[in-house]
Amino acid sequence: GAGVSQSPSNKVTEKGKDVELRCDPISGHTALYWYRQSLGQGLEFLIYFQGNSAPDKSGLPSDRFSAERTGGSVSTLTIQRTQQEDSAVYLCASSLGYGPNYGYTFGSGTRLTVV
Amino acid sequence: AQSVTQLDSHVSVSEGTPVLLRCNYSSSYSPSLFWYVQHPNKGLQLLLKYTSAATLVKGINGFEAEFKKSETSFHLTKPSAHMSDAAEYFCVPSTGNTGKLIFGQGTTLQVKP
Numbered sequence: 726g727a728g729v730s731q732s733p734s735n736k737v738t739e740k741g742k743d744v745e746l747r748c749d750p751i752s753g754h755t756a757l758y759w760y761r762q763s764l765g766q767g768l769e770f771l772i773y774f775q776g777n778s779a780p781d782k783s784g785l786p787s788d789r790f791s792a793e794r795t796g797g798s799v800s801t802l803t804i805q806r807t808q809q810e811d812s813a814v815y816l817c818a819s820s821l822g823y824g825p826n827y828g829y830t831f832g833s834g835t836r837l838t839v840v
Numbered sequence: 841a842q843s844v845t846q847l848d849s850h851v852s853v854s855e856g857t858p859v860l861l862r863c864n865y866s867s868s869y870s871p872s873l874f875w876y877v878q879h880p881n882k883g884l885q886l887l888l889k890y891t892s893a894a895t896l897v898k899g900i901n902g903f904e905a906e907f908k909k910s911e912t913s914f915h916l917t918k919p920s921a922h923m924s925d926a927a928e929y930f931c932v933p934s935t936g937n938t939g940k941l942i943f944g945q946g947t948t949l950q951v952k953p
Contacts, residue, residue, distance in 0.1 A: 758940070768943035781940060818884075826891040828886040829884075
């Protein structure tokens with residue numbers, strides 16, 4: 726597509742439930758990144774993909790968080806047993822390649838609220 | 841490791857006056873540097889990037905930045921602020937070979953009428 730698409734745009738869930746957040750990157754973009762932005766915080770790196778592989782998962786805050794990417798395209802970020810501290814805007818970005826010279830294109834994000 | 845310092849957490853200018861958002865980097869070699877903008881309740885947008893091809897980089901919306909190795913700076917400027925420029929601005933280095941970007945706290949630009 727023309728841009729990075731994320732769905733849903735807003736999600737309210739009860740504490741303890743699992744949620745799945747979806748990211749459709751720009752067609753042909755091989756690199757995909759997930760970030761989290763909490764109220765009053767900067768952007769926190771979560772994970773990135775080269776194709777379907779995730780060489781760097783160092784930002785995932787706990788084992789309740791996981792992500793996968795299939796077909797070198799769509800990625801889903803899953804949060805199990807959600808907690809209130811998981812409330813944040815989850816941003817996905819893609820880039821044409823991976824390396825220091827490529828800028829990202831960001832999606833509009835999914836605003837997750839855990840009640 | 842590369843890091844940047846955005847020297848001002850908040851900048852306030854009047855509409856029509858110049859904008860200067862300061863960014864200094866710390867690196868043992870010339871980094872790749874990006875400026876991103878985030879408007880309220882919107883996603884992030886790439887303004888411009890420096891990748892060593894040219895020291896003066898022009899971006900979107902009339903913004904530009906100059907990479908000055910002697911000062912280890914990459915300040916963002918615009919000759920005349922517009923109300924629509926009010927947003928959060930991030931100066932971001934690219935780390936290593938993965939392209940992973942580490943964002944700091946950013947600078948909030950306020951534009952007064």
